Amino acid sequence: MHISLTVNGKSVQADVAPEELLSDLLRERLGLTGTHVGCDTSQCGACVVHVDGRSVKSCTVLAVALQGSTVTSIEAVASAAGLHPMQKAFHENHGLQCGFCTPGMVMSALDYAARNPDPSAESVRHWLEGNFCRCTGYQNIVAAILAGAAAMSERAKELGK
Amino acid sequence: MRTFEYLRPATLQEALGSLSGLANSKPMAGGMTLIPAMKMRLSTPARLVDLGGLEELRGIRVDAAAVTVGASSTHESVANSALVRAAIPALCEVAGGIGDPQVRNRGTLGGSIANNDPAADYPAALLGLDAQVLTTRRTLSAAEFFVGLFDTALGDGELITAVRFPVPAAAAYEKFKSPASRYAMVGVFAARTAGGVRVAVTGAGAGVFRAGVIEAALEEKFSVDALTSLRFPSDGLNTDIHADAQYCAHLVGVLARRAVARILYVGRR
Structure with missing residues (x-):
């Protein structure tokens, strides 16, 4: 079935099978392998991307259902100017070890930061219910998300001046 | 697929x-x-x-x-x-x-x-x-x-x-999540409604059901104390590798008391 959608700011046309998942469309067809598939059972969150501005598990979304949608994956987060403040915060706080879960963590964290004007360690921990890390024990991930959210709101204030 | x-x-x-x-x-x-x-x-x-x-x-x-x-x-x-x-x-x-x-x-x-x-x-x-x-x-x-x-x-x-x-006069939901699946091992929704006290239980049985003995106790006196000595019957409740029926029954009582406490002491609804 033919669909047209926007992926990372670019218009994409694709003929997809009804059972093709968004994670397959991104990885196999568009070569965007930053989106990882950890469990394929919508538990681990390594495959989290944004659809129309909200974080979703791309292994549990049918590509065919996304006609006209806007998809953002980890590849579009950094810019020519360098890492996004949230990515930088993961780097600086050692919020990763093997890195497999990191793309999903960052995409989930960006949705958290957008929706929580008053971030807290407790609400970050609840938010991460659907993102598994099997290396770090979450301590530094939580610290990274708090630092990233603070940097994002700082940057927004700077831009607002 | x-x-x-x-x-x-x-x-x-x-x-x-x-x-x-x-x-x-x-x-x-x-x-x-x-x-x-x-x-x-x-x-x-x-x-x-x-x-x-x-x-x-x-x-x-x-x-x-x-x-x-x-x-x-x-x-x-x-x-x-x-x-x-x-x-x-x-x-x-x-x-x-x-x-x-x-x-x-x-x-x-x-x-x-x-x-x-x-x-x-x-x-x-x-x-x-x-x-x-x-x-x-x-x-x-x-x-x-x-x-x-x-x-x-x-x-x-x-x-x-x-x-x-x-819209009820007051309501609260309390659940105990399975540590593995994070689904409700037991969840209790308690409400004070125009038709009386209603207490619904999920997770513990084959489907959602009302906890009649808890409702009756709360009708008599809507308080945590009214449930303190109550032992919820385990007949027909689930037994699996995570929890047996007696444990589920125990959780029904604990969560019902928490829901009542939330209604009475935390928020109006």
């Missing part, structure tokens, strides 16, 4: 036609349960009718008597609705505690109750609030709608359009 025919109707009428046109057609809302079930071939529909384009199933309306939530409302939209929070904050808590943020961004009220997972949260809120399920054919009470394990009164080709939740 086995392949299937995919249809995305633009109107409810068209959706009903698509569902009746071919045997083994299945409606899909958010797909948060159906897609995983299809991956495991537990569900192999020949035709999938995506309800995501239907305007008729959207929206949340609130009046003095009730909160009416469209079937395709996501858990996220209910959890963060200022209108719902002002009328029935316990409903926001139920929706905001389902799954994880990504599941809440796509999963819907209609999809959840149509699936009637024995550990799902929403069925407890519907039964606890004596909600009405509005379908394309009729209106059903929650007690009529939830039939049993993954089973509802919905007929073939019948779709849920909305759920009408009467």
